[in-house]
C-alpha cells in the first residue's frame with residue numbers, strides 16, 4: 001500500500017502516528033460510549049461483557065494503545081505505509097476499531113463460562129466434568145467463608161483434611177483407605193516417588209504412555225528419582241516378565257492404564273491380580289494408575305457407555321496395593337487425583353513430604369465430598385457428566401432439531417440435523433463413540449474456521465467441532481440453559 005497523496009507521501013509516516021494520549025482519548029471514547037454505540041450489534045451480549053470492557057483499568061488501556069501504536073509502526077516498516085495512509089487509518093476509524101478489538105480480547109480472556117457444543121463430555125480444554133449444583137454450592141460456601149477443614153469438630157482434635165473423603169472413598173471402592181491430591185498426574189508421581197524413589201519400578205513396555213502435554217510415564221519416573229525397569233514388549237507382557245525383573249532394589253510393580261489408545265490384535269498383558277500376587281510374594285508394592293476412574297454404584301445406572309474402562313472397585317478387588325484415578329474424568333467431580341488402597345500404603349503416601357505440595361485445597365475437597373456422597377446416595381444419575389453420557393438419543397435429536405430450526409431462520413445461515421457420534425473425552429474410552437444428532441451449520445460466504453473463530457470470540461464463548469468445512473454443533477454436552485445461550489451467540493453474529 002502506498003500513499004496517493006503527493007504532499008504527504010514525502011512526510012515521515014512515523015510522525016503521522018497519533019500520540020499515546022490521543023489514542024487513550026479514542027479508546028476511552030469507545031469504552032465509555034460502548035453501550036450506546038454498539039447497542040444494535042450487541043443484542044446477544046450479556047451485560048457483563050460490556051461491564052468488563054468498561055472496567056479495564058487506565059494503565060491497561062494505555063498499554064493497549066501502546067501495543068496498537070507498535071503494531072502500526074511495524075506495518076509502516078513492513079508494508080511501506082505512507083503518512084497519508086496512517087492519517088487515513090486514524091481519521092477513517094480503523095485505528096479506533098483496532099483499539100476496541102484489543103480491548104475486547106483483553107476483557108474476554110481468562111477462565112470464564114463457555115458453551116460446549118463439541119459433544120465431548122470430558123473436554124480437558126473446557127474444564128472436564130461440570131460438577132453437580134449441590135457440589136458447586138458447597139464449593140462456593142467453602143471458598144467464601146471459613147470451613148471445618150483440618151479438625152474433627154466433634155472431638156476438637158486435629159485431623160487430616162481428606163479424612164472424610166477417605167471414608168467416602170472406602171465405601172465407594174471397597175478399599176481400606178484413600179487419599180486425595182491435586183490431579184491424577186500428581187497421584188501417579190506420589191505413588192512412584194513414595195514406593196520407588198531412589199529405587200526401581202517395573203513397568204510394561206506396552207504401558208509407557210503419554211497422557212497429554214508433558215505427562216510421559218518414563219519422564220515422570222525419572223523426575224521422581226525412580227529407575228525404570230521396562231519389561232515385555234509393546235503388544236505382549238506377561239507376569240513372568242515382571243517376576244524376572246524383581247530384584248533387591250525393586251520398590252514398585254506398576255501398571256498404567258493406556259487411557260488414550262488401545263493395542264489391538266496379538267496382545268497380552270499381565271493380569272492385575274497376578275501382579276498383586278507377585279508383589280505380595282516379593283514384598284514389593286503393586287500400584288495401578290487407572291486414569292479415568294469409572295465408579296459404579298448399585299441403584300445408579302451403570303456407565304456401560306464407556307465400554308472396557310475398569311471399574312475402580314474391581315481394580316481394588318484384584319488385590320493391587322494402590323489404585324490411582326482422576327476426580328474430574330468419569331467420576332464427575334472437581335479436579336483431583338484420588339488414590340485408594342491398603343491402610344499401610346495410604347499411610348506411606350501421606351507420610352511423604354511431597355504429599356504436602358500436592359494435597360487438595362478446601363474448595364476441591366468440598367466438591368469431591370459432595371460428588372461422592374451423591375454417588376453413595378444412589379443419586380449418581382444426577383451428576384452432570386454421567387447424565388450427559390446417558391442422554392437418550394431422542395432427547396438429543398429434539399435438541400438438534402430445535403437448534404437447526406432456529407439457526408436456519410437466521411439470515412445467511414443454513415442448518416440441518418444429521419446423525420453423528422460423540423466421544424466421552426479426556427482420553428477415557430478412546431474407541432467409544434456415542435450416537436448423537438448434530439447440527440451442521442454453514443454461513444454464506446464464510447469458512448467453517450472463520451465461523452468457529454467468531455463463536456469462540458463471542459459472548460458467551462461457544463466451542464464447536466469442524467467437519468468437512470462445516471461447523472458441527474453436538475447438543476450432547478449442553479447444560480440447562482446452554483441451548484438459549486448458543487442461539488443468542490448465533491443471533492449476535494447476524
Ligand SMILES: *Cc1c(COP(=O)(O)O)cnc(C)c1O
Nearest residue numbers: 183184185257259290291292326
Ligand atoms: C488422565 C490420566 C492421568 C492424568 O490425570 P490428570 O487428572 O489429568 O492429572 C494420568 N494417568 C492416566 C492413566 C490418565 O488416564
